Amino acid sequence: MERPIVRRKIPRILFWLLIIYTALSTTAVLAIQFGLIQMPSRNLETAEQAPRESDRVMISELAFAEQFVREYLFWTQGNEDSRAARLKPFWKPNMDVQGGLDFKQVEWNSYARNVDAWSVKEREDQSGVIEVTVYAETILSHVKNSNEQKRVDRYLVVPIKKAGDSYLVAGFPRFIAPPVAKMPAEQEEDRKDVQGEAVDSQTRLEVEQFMKSFWKVYTTGAPEEIAYFKKNSKSVSGLTGMMSFLEMDQLNVRQNQGVYVAECNVLLEDLASGAKFTNHYLFKLVKEGGRWYVSSMEQGEI
Template sequence: MKKREYPKTVFRKKIIKGIFWTGFFSVLFLSVVAIVRVGNAGTSQAEAEPMHEEVKKEENLAVSEGAQSFAQNFATQYFNWQNTDAGKKDRVKRLKLYLATGLDEQAGLGFEGMQWNSSLSKSQVWNVEETGKDTALITLRVQHMLKKITHPDPKVVKDAKKAKKEPPKAKEETIGPFEKYFVVPVKTDGQSFVVYEIPYFIAAPKKPEIVVNTTVDQTDKVNDLVLQQEVLSFLHTFLKVYTTGTQEELSYYTQDNLLPSMSGIMTFQEIKNLLIKKGDHQNTYQIFITAVFQENQSKAQVVYPYKLTIVKKEGRWFVKEMKNQ
């Protein structure tokens, strides 16, 4: 049978269709392969990422605010005692709630030779030092009072009664407050706290040798006497309103109502020193003054150094910024 021959145009169309579908399926196959590879790579990366994650450090509750409150509460019980048999037993009972099992029941305090009773006046957390994953040393600054009652000689009392005289009374004596620095070793189980070692006293920290420079750089100092008089007059008015005026009145002299009124707290008296320096912008100046005030309740005089930034706009002065030096 003679093979059928197609016209050239039909033959070309068949070749084009064949090339198109071959290319289409090739692209489809390659796309599927690429998607599978990306998916596998993502899975492998996701599985590998946990291996590289940093282990987060668990919070040590022994340095938390809760531990600090615990240490202060413990100090309240530690520094409160009565030098009697009943008082000693009561202290043991109170301290038991704070002390780790096996620790000395009086937390290291001995009563031999004791003459005074004690009560805590106040405590303040001074320092917190982490010593382990669940331990810390919490240093408190404490103040406590000492009190004792001296009973009269029984023989003297007996003789007074015998002579029908008023017997002498017990004498009460109080001294203090005494300031101490007290270290409380704290340990946690993640839920609560105990004192796990005997607490102890340490020496008071020494005052740091820090020297304050109170001098003001005189660079760009303005020596214009007219300007100085104008600024001084404005500052007297401003400071008087600052300490006696209402908030609305004060806002008239400031930009953006930046200062709260000090009315009822202190009253302006005088300006002792004045230094004017050029500011960063036109008609802006930095002002350094020493101002004297009177505290309203005690009538005590207080002297404060200030740095002000003032600006002149449309013939009026405004305080742009005011800081205690």
């Protein structure tokens, strides 16, 4: 007898619980609607929407680098002191306020019309130095005739480092070739310095002659001409119209299992301004059928 009674009571209990829940819910909604119960205000800026600290830092890095490049590429012969005063707040202490620029041979005055940051990355040496690549559209006017003008597009890598609430330029900026868009290609081999023995004098002479020929074509030739020197025969853009090759020195050549590694310093001249730049390069070379080819080419530190 007890079980049927319990079964009859369960639906009644559930019915009254539903009635009570509905009444309480309706009362709560009406109380909120008429302001009797205050709801906490919603935070409209969610965690995903809030600006991240890393984003704010990146924005400040780019802004600082852009400001510096505007001042660095702005000079007028005879107003060197004014340029030095404008650049001084950007440099680390004891750095050359002119940033290595010699005005004695400058034939063109310069100013940056448009400046935009291109990329930013942190050096892997854990020094805290951040390298910002900046594009600058510059207008050059001849020092003897201001009406004679020309446009030069430049890409610079600016090394900066955090200093309090701002940054300082940690080294002289360096000019680089413009980035080139291309279709995805084979993954480049990871750089592995070939350990080997120094080559004989005859091989070193051959490499030296080949390297000089390569640099002349790399700074004057078309992509198809440069490809003639490449192992993969792929057309690549060199520094034609940007830099001229002056000299190569400190050549060191070593060989291991048919691969030749050539390291050298190369002096280039900026065609737009006459400024000279020295860079260090590492080449991997192969010799096939009596001819030398460039297998890979990298820029390194002097």
